[in-house]
Amino acid sequence: MLKRNVRLRREYLYRKNLEGQQRLDYEKKLKIREALEEGKPIPTELRNEEAGLRREIDLEDEHTAVPHSTIDDEYASAFDRDPKILLTTSRSPSAPLTQFVKELKFVFPNAQRMNRGGQVISEIIETCRAHDFTDVILVHEHRGVPDGMVISHLPFGPTAYFGLLNVVTRHDNKDKDLLGPMSEAYPHLIFNNFSTKLGQRTANILKYLFPVPKPDSKRVLTFANESDYISFRHHNYKSDGPKSVDLREVGPRFEMRLYQIKLGTMDQNEAQTEWVIRPYMNTSRKRQFLGE
Secondary structure, X not given: OHHHHHHHHHHHHHHHHHHHHHHHHHHHHHHHHHHHHHOOOOOHHHOOOHHHHHHXXXXXXXXXXXXOOOOOHHHOOHHHOOOOEEEEEOOOOOXXXXXXXXXHHHHOOOEEEOOOOOXXXXXXXXXXXXXXXXXXXXXXXEXXXXXXXXXXXXXXXXXXXXXXXXXXXXXXXXXXXXXXXXXOOOOEEEEEOOOOHHHHHHHHHHHOOOOOOOOOOOEEEEEEEEOOEEEEEEEEEEEEEOOEEEEEEOOOXXXXXXXXXXXXXXXXXOOEEEEEOOHHHHHOOOOOOOOX
């Protein structure tokens, strides 16, 4: 089974690598189109390929003229069925981490919580594949404080690694008497300031953890990016008319910071790294990766 998963992942990466040549051919044809439209000579480096490229241009239509990006092929079938998520923790979780994961179970619809016990990651991933789970979320802690979340999409990845900061559960919220009830309706999602290519990739990894909500759902989850720190907030709302909306926080609340994306599941140590934050990246305070 392990060899088969490695083979399938290798085939998937091969399909992704084809995109590089497709993009290169597209750029060559773009130069030829521009030269023809502007009445300029064909670039010297393309004259040997001109005849073949012009034949391809003549055969293209509006659907084939622009190459299709395969960066999110992992989610190509995401709308065919609702996500099915397994939530678990690092070994021997503390009471605060256990409480946090219990609340996350309500944040992510169709999530199932599992006590980690002595199971290793490879066993968990294999079991989830066998039972048609779409994602595994693993939450870590440091001295009783949740400090990390790993989101691994099945069957082939990607896997996103986030740091967690300022985690406040419903149980620990000082204003818990003012919190709204924990609804299990499918939520509407708000993503703010995920404008870069990496930001859109991150938003997709998070977005596909949630099924499509009904139009009348009164539950809203917000992922707001500010300087690459993603603030998560959970609200219910009630409308008393077009000009009156009662918005009530439900909790939990926390901040996330992306530090790595790998093109594989979390049990594949050999998986290619798509993006990782480097120490020098933090030296420029103005540098932002997820949004402008």
